[in-house]
Structure formats: C-alpha cells, structure tokens
Amino acid sequence: MSGANEKNFYKEYEVFSKKSNKLPLQHQFSLLAPNKEMALMMAQENFMRREDAIDIWVVAREDIRALTGEEKQVLTKRLDNKDYRNTKGYGYLRKLWREKEEKLKMLDEKEIMSWSEGRKG
Amino acid sequence: MYHYIEGADSIQNVSTDEEKYEHFMQRINNGEKVEANDWMPDDYRTALIRLISMHGVSEIMGALPEKEWTPKAPSLKRKLAIMAKVQDEMGHGQLLLRVAEDLQKPFGTTRKEVMEDLLTGKIKFHNVFHMKTKSWADAAIIAWLVDGAAIITQTNMLNASYGPYQRALQRICAEEVFHAQHGEALVMALANGTKKQREMLQEAFSRWWDSLIMFFGPPSPKVTGSSRQDIMIKYKIRINTNEELRQAFFDKYIPRVKALGLEIPDKTLTFNEDTKEWTYAQPNWDDFKQIINNHGPRSKARLRLREIAHENSRWVRRALAEEEAVV
Amino acid sequence: MNKSMETAEVAKQNRAYAEALAELLYQFADDDFIISFRGSEWLGLAPFIEEDVAFSSITQNTMGHATMFFQLLEELGEGDADALAHARKVDERRSSVYLEKMNGDGHYIEEPDYDWALAVVRNFLYETMKRVKLQAAMKSTYQPLANMATKIIMEQTYHLAHWKLWMEQLLGATDEAKEKLLSRLDEAWEEFGDALSLGPKASDIAKFGILIEEETFKQYWLEEVKKTLPAKYATIPKKSLGNGREGMHGEDLQQAINIFTEVYQIDEQAVW
Numbered sequence: 173m174s175g176a177n178e179k180n181f182y183k184e185y186e187v188f189s190k191k192s193n194k195l196p197l198q199h200q201f202s203l204l205a206p207n208k209e210m211a212l213m214m215a216q217e218n219f220m221r222r223e224d225a226i227d228i229w230v231v232a233r234e235d236i237r238a239l240t241g242e243e244k245q246v247l248t249k250r251l252d253n254k255d256y257r258n259t260k261g262y263g264y265l266r267k268l269w270r271e272k273e274e275k276l277k278m279l280d281e282k283e284i285m286s287w288s289e290g291r292k293g
Numbered sequence: 294m295y296h297y298i299e300g301a302d303s304i305q306n307v308s309t310d311e312e313k314y315e316h317f318m319q320r321i322n323n324g325e326k327v328e329a330n331d332w333m334p335d336d337y338r339t340a341l342i343r344l345i346s347m348h349g350v351s352e353i354m355g356a357l358p359e360k361e362w363t364p365k366a367p368s369l370k371r372k373l374a375i376m377a378k379v380q381d382e383m384g385h386g387q388l389l390l391r392v393a394e395d396l397q398k399p400f401g402t403t404r405k406e407v408m409e410d411l412l413t414g415k416i417k418f419h420n421v422f423h424m425k426t427k428s429w430a431d432a433a434i435i436a437w438l439v440d441g442a443a444i445i446t447q448t449n450m451l452n453a454s455y456g457p458y459q460r461a462l463q464r465i466c467a468e469e470v471f472h473a474q475h476g477e478a479l480v481m482a483l484a485n486g487t488k489k490q491r492e493m494l495q496e497a498f499s500r501w502w503d504s505l506i507m508f509f510g511p512p513s514p515k516v517t518g519s520s521r522q523d524i525m526i527k528y529k530i531r532i533n534t535n536e537e538l539r540q541a542f543f544d545k546y547i548p549r550v551k552a553l554g555l556e557i558p559d560k561t562l563t564f565n566e567d568t569k570e571w572t573y574a575q576p577n578w579d580d581f582k583q584i585i586n587n588h589g590p591r592s593k594a595r596l597r598l599r600e601i602a603h604e605n606s607r608w609v610r611r612a613l614a615e616e617e618a619v620v
Numbered sequence: 621m622n623k624s625m626e627t628a629e630v631a632k633q634n635r636a637y638a639e640a641l642a643e644l645l646y647q648f649a650d651d652d653f654i655i656s657f658r659g660s661e662w663l664g665l666a667p668f669i670e671e672d673v674a675f676s677s678i679t680q681n682t683m684g685h686a687t688m689f690f691q692l693l694e695e696l697g698e699g700d701a702d703a704l705a706h707a708r709k710v711d712e713r714r715s716s717v718y719l720e721k722m723n724g725d726g727h728y729i730e731e732p733d734y735d736w737a738l739a740v741v742r743n744f745l746y747e748t749m750k751r752v753k754l755q756a757a758m759k760s761t762y763q764p765l766a767n768m769a770t771k772i773i774m775e776q777t778y779h780l781a782h783w784k785l786w787m788e789q790l791l792g793a794t795d796e797a798k799e800k801l802l803s804r805l806d807e808a809w810e811e812f813g814d815a816l817s818l819g820p821k822a823s824d825i826a827k828f829g830i831l832i833e834e835e836t837f838k839q840y841w842l843e844e845v846k847k848t849l850p851a852k853y854a855t856i857p858k859k860s861l862g863n864g865r866e867g868m869h870g871e872d873l874q875q876a877i878n879i880f881t882e883v884y885q886i887d888e889q890a891v892w
Binding site: 203207213214218 | 778
C-alpha cells in the first residue's frame with residue numbers, strides 16, 4: 173500500500189454517548205480520525221473525561237443526511253391545529269364521565285403512567 | 294418529502310440577500326442560534342473563522358508553556374493535576390478547531406491547512422503564549438491569572454449567537470472552573486510557603502503583569518490599527534469591549550492579588566470610586582504587535598515544537614489516510 | 621497454599637515476605653512512574669490533537685497507578701510516597717531500563733525528535749506486560765495488592781486496547797509505517813527483557829504467592845503479544861541495556877531524574 177494524501181487522514185465523525193441506562197443517546201461533539209475504530213478510541217477521552225458513558229457511538233458525518241439551513245426554515249414549521257393528536261383535545265371527557273358516574277374519571281396521563289407500578293394488594 | 298424540499302428551494306430562490314440578512318439579524322436578535330449549515334453573512338463567517346481559529350490555536354500553543362513544567366511538577370498530586378490541565382487545553386483546542394474547520398468548509402480547507410497556517414503565521418495566537426516561563430511559579434501564575442483572564446473573555450461569549458461556538462464554550466468554561474481552582478491551589482501553596490517560594494511567586498507575577506494587561510487587546514482600534522471588537526458585538530458574539538473585559542479582570546483579581554500580599558508592578562494602578570474604573574499604566578502596545586506577529590521571546594521556539602510534531606508524525610497520518618480502516 | 625496477608629502490619633511480621641513484596645511493589649511503582657514521565661514529555665506532540673488528548677488520559681491514569689503503588693510502599697514503612705517517587709537515587713530504582721529510554725533525541729522543550737513508532741511499540745509491549753502482571757497480582761497473597769490490582773485493571777483495559785489498535789493499524793498500513801514499527805520491534809527484542817524480570821527476589825515472590833513464577837509470567841506475556849505481532853517475535857526479548865530490576869540503569873534514567881526533581885530539590889521539605 174502506498175501513502176495516501178494526508179488530507180484523507182482527517183475524516184469527520186459525530187460522537188454520541190449514553191450516560192445511564194435510563195437516558196437516551198446524546199450527541200456530544202465531532203472529532204477527526206482516520207477511520208471508525210480510531211474515532212471510537214478517541215471519543216471517550218476527548219468528550220467524556222469527566223462523565224460516565226455506558227455506551228458510545230461514532231458516525232461518519234458523510235453518512236448523515238440532515239436538514240440543510242433552508243430546509244430547517246421550511247420543514248420544521250407546523251400549524252397549531254393538532255389538538256386531536258394530544259390530550260389537549262379530549263379534556264371535555266372529564267365532564268362527560270362525571271355525568272355518568274361520580275366516581276369514574278377519565279384515564280389521564282397521571283393515571284395511566286401510575287399503572288407501571290403493577291396491581292397492588 | 295421530496296416535494297417539500299423542492300418547495301424549499303423555490304422559497305429560497307425568491308429571497309434576496311438583503312432579505313436573508315434581515316432574517317438573520319432578526320434571528321440573532323431574538324437570541325436564536327446560528328448553525329454551521331445556516332445562511333450567514335460573509336463578514337459574520339469571516340469574523341468567526343478568525344476568532345475561533347485564533348482561539349483554537351491559542352489553546353494548542355497555550356498548552357506548551359505549562360507543558361514545560363509538567364514533567365517537572367514537584368509532587369505526585371501536582372503532576373496529576375497539571376497533566377489534566379494541559380490535556381484540557383489540548384481538548385479545548387480540539388473543540389474549537391472542529392468549530393472553525395466546519396466554518397471553513399465552503400473554502401475546502403481541513404485541519405491540515407489550519408496547522409500549516411499556524412506555522413506560517415497566518416493564524417495568530419494569544420500574546421501570553423509567546424512568553425518565557427522561568428520557574429514553577431510561572432506555571433502557577435499562568436494557571437491562575439492567564440486562565441483567569443481567559444475565563445473573563447470566554448464567559449463573555451457563553452451566549453454567542455453561533456451555536457457550535459457557544460456549545461464548545463459551555464464545555465470549556467465548565468472545565469475552566471477546575472483550572473481556576475488548580476491555579477489558586479498552586480499560587481496559595483507558594484504564597485503560604487517558604488521565603489524562597491514567595492520570592493518565586495512575586496517574580497513570576499511581576500514578569501507576567503504586562504502580558505496580562507495586554508491579553509485583552511488594545512483599548513481602542515487606534516492603538517494597533519485594527520480591532521474586530523465592534524463586529525463581534527454587533528453580531529452578538531460577545532457582550533463587552535476589550536477595555537470592559539480588562540476592567541472586569543481587575544475587579545475580580547486585584548483584591549485577590551493584594552490579599553496574597555503580592556506587590557503590583559504598576560504603581561499607578563488605582564480604583565476610582567466615582568467612575569468605578571481602574572486607571573493603569575498602558576503597556577507598550579508596539580511590543581504587543583511585535584509579540585502577536587510571532588516576534589515574542591518564545592514565539593519561534595514554540596512554533597518550532599509544533600512544526601517538529603507535525604513533520605515527525607507525517608508518516609503516521611499518511612499511513613492511515615487510506616479509504617477505510619486497515620484492521 | 622500460601623497464607624493470605626490481610627494488612628501491611630501482618631506482612632511486616634515476616635521479614636522475608638515483606639522484602640520480596642517491597643521489591644515487587646517498587647517494580648510496579650517505578651515502571652508506571654517512568655513510563656508516565658516519558659508520556660508527559662509527549663504532551664502536545666502526538667500525531668494529531670485527538671490522540672494527544674487520549675494519550676494524555678493514559679499518561680495520567682498511569683501516574684495515578686504509580687501513586688497507588690507508592691502508597692502501598694508507604695504503608696509497608698518504606699517512606700513517604702512523594703519522597704519515594706522523587707528522592708531515590710538512580711541505583712535504588714527498579715524500573716525497566718527499556719521503559720526509561722528517551723523518547724528520541726533532543727529535549728522535550730527544544731528540538732524533541734520523538735518517534736511515534738517507539739511510543740507505540742514501547743507502550744504496547746508495556747501495557748501487555750502490565751496486564752499479565754496485574755492479572756497475576758489479583759490473586760496475590762498480599763490482599764492490599766490483590767485489591768488494588770483488581771481496581772487498576774479496570775481502567776488499564778483501555779490503555780492496552782488503545783496501543784493495540786495503533787500497533788495493528790500501523791502494521792497493516794504503508795510499507796513505510798510497517799518498516800518503522802518492525803525496526804522498533806527488533807530493537808525491543810534486544811532490550812525489553814528486563815521488564816519481564818521479577819528481580820533478585822523472584823523466587824521468594826513466587827514462593828510466597830505474592831505473584832507467579834517468573835518463567836510462567838514471561839510465557840503468558842509472550843502468548844499475549846504473539847496475537848498481535850508478526851510470527852518472528854516468538855522468543856523472550858534480551859536485556860542488552862542491562863537489568864533495571866537489579867538497580868542497573870543507564871544515563872537516560874539520570875536524565876529523567878534531573879528533570880523531574882528540578883523543582884522538588886529546590887526545597888524537599890517545602891509544600892508545593
């Protein structure tokens with residue numbers, strides 16, 4: 173193998189890491205390295221010297237398709253008419269349930285999330 | 294999806310440069326952050342490239358004066374701390390150069406050119422890192438006051454309008470807190486030490502005084518003929534002027550310097566209670582110009598270190614510059 | 621089965637045991653200390669910035685390990701950890717001569733003509749040796765050492781992985797890179813030998829179960845490095861520079877001592 177252009181040594185990698193089991197992967201920063209093995213070897217000491225990382229990802233930047241500056245301006249806007257997609261549009265149920273039966277309440281977020289504790293007793 | 298992207302193009306096509314500029318100014322005035330792939334005015338990009346590449350190479354060059362004392366650190370504890378400090382400086386250089394490199398992408402340049410521009414003098418580095426270190430006390434003064442001055446300027450940009458720079462600075466300033474305390478620990482040990490140690494500290498402090506005053510740059514562009522502080526403020530990259538930052542440095546550090554019993558070499562330094570301003574003797578700004586143009590006492594020697602590092606390991610970078618890993 | 625020694629106090633009751641133990645601890649401490657010193661000379665000079673940061677973490681961790689070993693010696697009554705690190709004379713030191721070797725011609729402040737091939741070869745061979753030694757130490761009859769080895773090996777895993785990657789990638793890269801590494805490997809096979817020696821108390825060290833037999837240790841190391849290196853490196857390296865385990869050192873260690881004591885010797889009693 174012959175020596176390639178020194179410029180090819182500097183490839184861009186984006187670095188992501190996970191701090192704990194409960195947290196999602198988080199973007200850290202970018203670094204330059206000649207290949208993904210080296211990029212991974214550099215990642216932790218460059219960006220997480222003082223914090224925990226239970227997992228690390230490196231991604232070559234050329235493999236990322238992100239929105240361009242122009243696309244960000246036009247593709248991230250949305251009309252504020254989507255109440256049907258979230259709980260805001262269903263508050264009226266509270267009153268309807270009360271009319272049926274005083275003790276029964278609508279199943280709201282707090283109630284449903286509390287089921288994670290399982291059935292008690 | 295594809296349809297929308299075509300739509301995006303047609304929207305952009307009708308907007309003129311003035312409209313883009315107006316939209317850009319509106320965004321930064323609203324406190325929004327500009328990202329690398331967003332439209333930005335040419336003078337904004339140019340100002341950022343100059344600022345951030347200078348900041349980045351200053352970190353890389355700034356590691357060298359303290360590195361001179363790292364293998365000589367006088368205890369196990371100090372060895373560990375100063376190694377971590379010098380490592381952080383290199384790490385800050387890494388963050389900042391990545392930010393500068395992304396800004397330079399439209400011009401097709403990479404880390405290779407940044408390093409070469411440093412060696413040819415096209416990218417300059419901070420005046421303080423051109424100076425000699427003579428004793429362990431210099432390492433203490435650098436860690437305490439040079440870093441102190443750097444913390445003043447860097448925290449002033451913590452809300453900079455350019456997102457990648459702002460995020461790099463958040464990381465950097467978080468680590469600077471450790472540097473500040475490391476610096477205080479070194480200085481405190483000497484100030485509370487033997488007569489010899491106190492003398493070392495005083496000598497180092499006197500030696501660094503002018504450089505520290507110069508660190509913030511000239512008070513007005515007239516002094517050295519050029520200054521980019523106005524554009525930095527207009528584009529919300531920083532808040533204060535050079536002089537305001539220097540005054541902030543005096544505010545924070547002069548009381549501490551006095552409490553340690555250090556003698557200030559500038560006998561004219563006084564605080565005016567009415568104006569809340571410090572008056573001080575101007576350093577020789579011609580010297581400053583000479584120094585930052587790589588004619589300082591250690592400019593050539595430290596650049597030579599970078600040159601050797603660059604040349605001696607060229608074979609390593611060439612070897613791994615193949616298309617993919619050779620594992 | 622050897623009796624386990626729970627504390628320094630217990631170990632000190634048996635003079636032969638304590639002497640053999642101290643000998644081994646000096647090897648651990650002095651090796652880490654000197655290779656970390658050589659690493660600190662490299663700061664700011666690595667092939668690229670990201671590597672500079674990563675290499676520096678290894679150098680720091682290693683100095684941290686040296687500190688822990690000096691503390692074990694302090695507990696054994698050998699003296700203050702900082703004094704052990706700084707004030708001992710050349711012939712009192714037990715580090716391997718190969719690890720003391722200068723990084724290249726020049727001085728770290730003026731014209732440092734350092735060779736990355738030496739850095740890769742030396743650190744790879746050393747970290748492999750350290751790993752084998754720590755694995756054996758995890759089963760040491762000296763409980764404080766076994767506990768410490770168990771902790772150290774956790775972060776030392778990265779050190780070895782780092783240098784192994786460099787070794788593999790450069791050996792598999794250009795002819796130029798391969799030649800540079802092979803020439804440093806040939807040199808190491810003349811000089812690395814004393815790093816694998818357990819010193820004048822080797823038989824007591826094994827007899828008391830403080831570590832394993834020197835021969836077994838050497839073979840474990842060889843099996844490990846063979847996984848990465850070309851087939852020709854299948855023998856135990858020679859000791860052409862001398863044997864640091866017996867206090868025989870060259871000028872390079874004195875050069876290092878002159879640097880790392882420059883500030884310390886201004887006033888050994890002072891607090892820095």
